Amino acid sequence: MKAIIVMFDSLNRHMLAPYGDTFVQAPNFARLAAKATTFDNFYAGSMPCMPARREMHTGRYNFLHRSWGPLEPFDDSMPQLLGAAGVHTHLASDHPHYWEDGGATYHTRYTTWEFFRGQEGDPWKGVVNAPRVSAPDGGMRRQDLVNRAYMATEAEHSQTRTVDAGLHFMETNASADRWLLQIELFDPHEPFFSHQPYKEIYPHDYDGPEFDWPGYRKVTEPAEQVEHARYEYAALVSMCDRSLGRVLDFMDAHDMWDDTMLIVNTDHGFLLGEHGWWAKTVQPWFNELVHLPMFLWDPRTGDRDTRRGALAQTIDIAPTVLRYFGVDPTPDMQGTDLAVVLDDDRAVREGALFGIHGGHVNVTDGRYVYMRASVEPANAPLEQYTLMPTHMRARFSVTELQPWEPAEPFSFTKGLRTMRMPATSALINSWQHGTLLFDLQEDPHQHYPLADDDVELKMLRLLARLMHDSDGPRSQFERLGIPFDAEPGPEHLLVRAQAAVAAATAEPLPPMADLPGAALLAGPILELLDDPTARPVLERHVPALVRTEHLGMPPTFSFVDLAAFGRLPVAVLRALGEDLAAWSVSAG
Numbered sequence: 001m002k003a004i005i006v007m008f009d010s011l012n013r014h015m016l017a018p019y020g021d022t023f024v025q026a027p028n029f030a031r032l033a034a035k036a037t038t039f040d041n042f043y044a045g046s047m048p049c050m051p052a053r054r055e056m057h058t059g060r061y062n063f064l065h066r067s068w069g070p071l072e073p074f075d076d077s078m079p080q081l082l083g084a085a086g087v088h089t090h091l092a093s094d095h096p097h098y099w100e101d102g103g104a105t106y107h108t109r110y111t112t113w114e115f116f117r118g119q120e121g122d123p124w125k126g127v128v129n130a131p132r133v134s135a136p137d138g139g140m141r142r143q144d145l146v147n148r149a150y151m152a153t154e155a156e157h158s159q160t161r162t163v164d165a166g167l168h169f170m171e172t173n174a175s176a177d178r179w180l181l182q183i184e185l186f187d188p189h190e191p192f193f194s195h196q197p198y199k200e201i202y203p204h205d206y207d208g209p210e211f212d213w214p215g216y217r218k219v220t221e222p223a224e225q226v227e228h229a230r231y232e233y234a235a236l237v238s239m240c241d242r243s244l245g246r247v248l249d250f251m252d253a254h255d256m257w258d259d260t261m262l263i264v265n266t267d268h269g270f271l272l273g274e275h276g277w278w279a280k281t282v283q284p285w286f287n288e289l290v291h292l293p294m295f296l297w298d299p300r301t302g303d304r305d306t307r308r309g310a311l312a313q314t315i316d317i318a319p320t321v322l323r324y325f326g327v328d329p330t331p332d333m334q335g336t337d338l339a340v341v342l343d344d345d346r347a348v349r350e351g352a353l354f355g356i357h358g359g360h361v362n363v364t365d366g367r368y369v370y371m372r373a374s375v376e377p378a379n380a381p382l383e384q385y386t387l388m389p390t391h392m393r394a395r396f397s398v399t400e401l402q403p404w405e406p407a408e409p410f411s412f413t414k415g416l417r418t419m420r421m422p423a424t425s426a427l428i429n430s431w432q433h434g435t436l437l438f439d440l441q442e443d444p445h446q447h448y449p450l451a452d453d454d455v456e457l458k459m460l461r462l463l464a465r466l467m468h469d470s471d472g473p474r475s476q477f478e479r480l481g482i483p484f485d486a487e488p489g490p491e492h493l494l495v496r497a498q499a500a501v502a503a504a505t506a507e508p509l510p511p512m513a514d515l516p517g518a519a520l521l522a523g524p525i526l527e528l529l530d531d532p533t534a535r536p537v538l539e540r541h542v543p544a545l546v547r548t549e550h551l552g553m554p555p556t557f558s559f560v561d562l563a564a565f566g567r568l569p570v571a572v573l574r575a576l577g578e579d580l581a582a583w584s585v586s587a588g
Contacts, residue, residue: 059333358425375481434502517577
């Protein structure tokens with residue numbers, strides 16, 4: 001028995017032919033659907049990248065307790081459990097986050113592993129005098145340009161080299177038994193770097209700036225630039241499709257379908273202007289981000305060219321792979337072997353929980369999606385529970401660690417007490433987006449938030465049950481305004497109470513040319529704060545900003561940036577621009 005996982009990053013379900021009408025050319029995904037089971041209701045859980053991978057290893061949610069971080073000492077790791085049972089596991093990947101502080105414990109759980117560098121500003125090739133890039137994340141973008149120079153051909157692209165390595169493992173071990181291969185591709189994650197043959201699939205007129213790396217913010221670019229980014233993303237998906245086709249070709253040529261499981265999945269999607277947003281993380285987790293493509297070929301059932309509608313999630317992958325190899329999932333795993341779904345489309349859960357640490361806590365029952373925001377603007381209390389205090393690219397700071405205290409063990413920490421400490425979330429605050437409820441049957445694109453007290457109460461109670469089932473900390477219930485020791489009642493509903501702030505934050509940003517005082521609004525906030533004559537204007541419109549410390553604010557950060565992150569309503573931005581324009585005239 002063998003198994004192959006082909007995992008992509010930021011792959012949009014709604015842009016693949018098996019899931020609907022699309023302009024994206026990806027014939028191998030259609031070919032895959034004919035050979036496997038297509039899941040119609042597969043959802044993400046913990047996000048973004050490494051929290052999702054932690055779920056793939058452990059089969060349980062982690063976002064209620066922890067932000068982005070490594071596997072913990074008490075975590076069960078699916079590939080490590082397989083290794084202990086005599087299954088050789090191999091990882092081939094170009095995903096750069098495995099190389100960083102917050103991912104360093106994942107790849108070493110595999111028997112063997114190899115990495116191919118150069119994606120997304122990975123600090124790979126050293127060119128001291130490379131041109132500077134003027135942007136808030138200019139250092140990463142500068143490094144990315146350096147890296148691209150070393151991937152001048154498709155053969156040199158890290159995606160291609162990763163698939164080459166996966167195929168080499170398959171060729172080397174074609175006659176061997178009991179192995180798992182994970183081919184994990186960073187693409188089509190931003191930046192959308194592909195070579196010219198893929199771009200030529202999507203001809204279009206565009207003479208604007210190079211734009212294949214949108215920021216995590218609201219859309220402010222003109223329509224033709226948004227369209228260009230979508231074509232750049234599509235070109236990269238077409239390249240990913242070719243990589244998938246290479247794996248399918250090998251399986252066909254070596255007659256592997258009788259004894260080899262195949263899983264093709266992703267961690268989350270990527271917004272390309274939908275809902276007025278780019279990317280992920282800073283906005284609510286709309287279905288474009290969390291309703292995922294998932295394909296499974298399981299020789300145990302032989303279920304192919306079929307669709308299944310049961311509600312499934314990333315936490316189901318570990319139990320499915322373990323059971324396939326005859327290994328029992330651990331008691332701490334919350335997922336289910338998806339073979340029961342393939343057999344008769346049996347429901348495996350009442351609801352699916354998903355979210356990011358410090359953001360909305362979300363639940364869907366397949367029809368409704370309920371996004372529960374914090375009850376107060378402070379988005380508190382928010383806590384980290386960890387024995388591995390590292391962030392994505394850094395260790396926890398001394399300041400963060402100073403207030404830590406031991407927490408009582410959770411049900412899944414194997415009797416260990418974790419470090420508990422206050423957490424901050426600078427750009428993620430669910431309160432500003434409000435509590436949202438959507439009816440996917442009537443409003444599949446989530447354009448019209450629903451206000452229905454009966455439905456909200458039903459979904460709130462489902463959310464609370466799933467949080468308890470996950471041993472969610474009391475602080476999360478308090479942050480969301482949900483009673484910990486009692487069932488939520490009508491007095492705990494928030495959709496109507498937060499509707500105004502939700503609508504204000506959701507309002508699209510107007511073009512810069514339409515904003516009064518545009519130059520001042522686009523200039524550095526810190527410069528305006530340092531001008532005593534401007535402070536009365538700022539005090540009138542953004543008093544909280546005037547009265548707080550700004551040690552972490554980037555020097556070039558502007559009020560337009562603040563609005564683009566959803567932290568400043570458009571109406572306030574306009575009024576501030578008008579008063580700043582008048583102040584500028586009077587100040588001479």
